[in-house]
Amino acid sequence: MRATLYQYALKNISIVDGDTIKADVDLGFGVILAGKKIRLEHINCPEKDTEAGITAKQFTWNWITSKKSDIVISVKNHREDKYGRILGSVVSDGQSLAEQLKLAGHGVDYEGGKR
Numbered sequence: 001m002r003a004t005l006y007q008y009a010l011k012n013i014s015i016v017d018g019d020t021i022k023a024d025v026d027l028g029f030g031v032i033l034a035g036k037k038i039r040l041e042h043i044n045c046p047e048k049d050t051e052a053g054i055t056a057k058q059f060t061w062n063w064i065t066s067k068k069s070d071i072v073i074s075v076k077n078h079r080e081d082k083y084g085r086i087l088g089s090v091v092s093d094g095q096s097l098a099e100q101l102k103l104a105g106h107g108v109d110y111e112g113g114k115r
Helices: 051-066 097-103
Strands: 006-017 020-028 031-040 072-075 086-092
Touching: 006 031, 006 051, 031 097, 051 097, 086 097
Parallel strands: 031 086
Antiparallel strands: 006 020, 006 072, 020 031, 072 086
């Protein structure tokens, strides 16, 4: 059985670190979840207070600000993680932010659990 994916537009995006952003999630029909933290799934970037973490955060900022079309999040469910973040895939122009971070060497595969 195939998992259902839900997609929502992201607005007013700011960068927390390489694999976490903060954004308003547009659910449609004028309903907005304001200022939600979003954790990219399937990736782990270096900690934000390291040189590599600062570089990953800058890469994420550059990727977000370079997009000309909508940036959307795809989620499999509507649950938050233990830190109150939404876990999902952030995509624009047919590109996954997590995949681009990994291709550029700023993150590694991560499926949860201890790092």
